[in-house]
Amino acid sequence: MKTKLLLLEDDITLSETVIDYFEEQGFNIVPAYDGLEAIELIYENSFDLLLLDVNVPEVNGFEVLERIRKDENNTPAIFITSLNSMDSLEQGFNCGCDDYIRKPFELKELLLRVQTIIKREYSNKSDIIKISDNIHFDLTSNELKKDEQNMKLNLKELKLLKLFLQNPNELLVHDRIYDNVWDYGEEYSDNSLRTYIKNLRKILGKDKIVSLKKLGYRFNQE
Structure with missing residues (x-):
């Protein structure tokens, strides 16, 4: 990135x-x-x-x-x-x-x-971000690991995850997510965003990414 x-x-x-x-x-x-x-x-x-x-x-x-x-x-x-x-x-x-x-x-x-x-x-930052006891993200290699296994993410899922990790416990409104995850001039999609969120939740757990109706999403970091 x-x-x-x-x-x-x-x-x-x-x-x-x-x-x-x-x-x-x-x-x-x-x-x-x-x-x-x-x-x-x-x-x-x-x-x-x-x-x-x-x-x-x-x-x-x-x-x-x-x-x-x-x-x-x-x-x-x-x-x-x-x-x-x-x-x-x-x-x-x-x-x-x-x-x-x-x-x-x-x-x-x-x-x-x-x-x-x-x-x-x-x-000054650790290269490894601990998401939970068995899930870690490597900032250097952009690898997400769960139980020491690499989890496959597409480019927008990766961008979305990094945005969440950079702004833990903060409400990210939809427009801010679109501006950071989609390229300039690229048409964004509500359905695609929901799909990316769903895929991340499958790996991270449903409680990690909270949906705030009509506002956006919040990543819960311990």
Whole structure:
């Protein structure tokens, strides 16, 4: 599964340049052009890292990060800004950012900073997620094992399972699931989603994935 980034940048030319470059490097990168749009996207999606310009319309980048940190969203973040004072740098780190890059910058430098943080985040996580006493998921190999046997999952079932594991005990509304499991422009299906849920329940147990009528699903993690 591709590493998913959010890019908050109101300069359309720069935004398109960064997006093109990172997509060529194998990333999935979602643009936002003002702070309110960024906040909405962050709450609707699971991102691996946030790239936040500071001087953007509606809500500035500092406040975007402050708001999501108050809601205990700890997604790593890099500020991208033309501000160069020490006060601005200090404010950025006080908001909870992981790194800070000043404009103008080389795309390669931004890529290296992103890769460093992503590598650190994954190294801090266990490669094996325990779902229950006899069921485990390997983040490195994307293998789901039950009683030491590999369970076969199709691509969308795998994406759905990883989305649940990234957001345990949290209500995932239907639209958020569709945005993360189905590719952009691909037509989603309620019936297909129910089938994927049914298949996962056969492996994980019915009580692991709870259906909240007309709202979405919640993955119960012990």
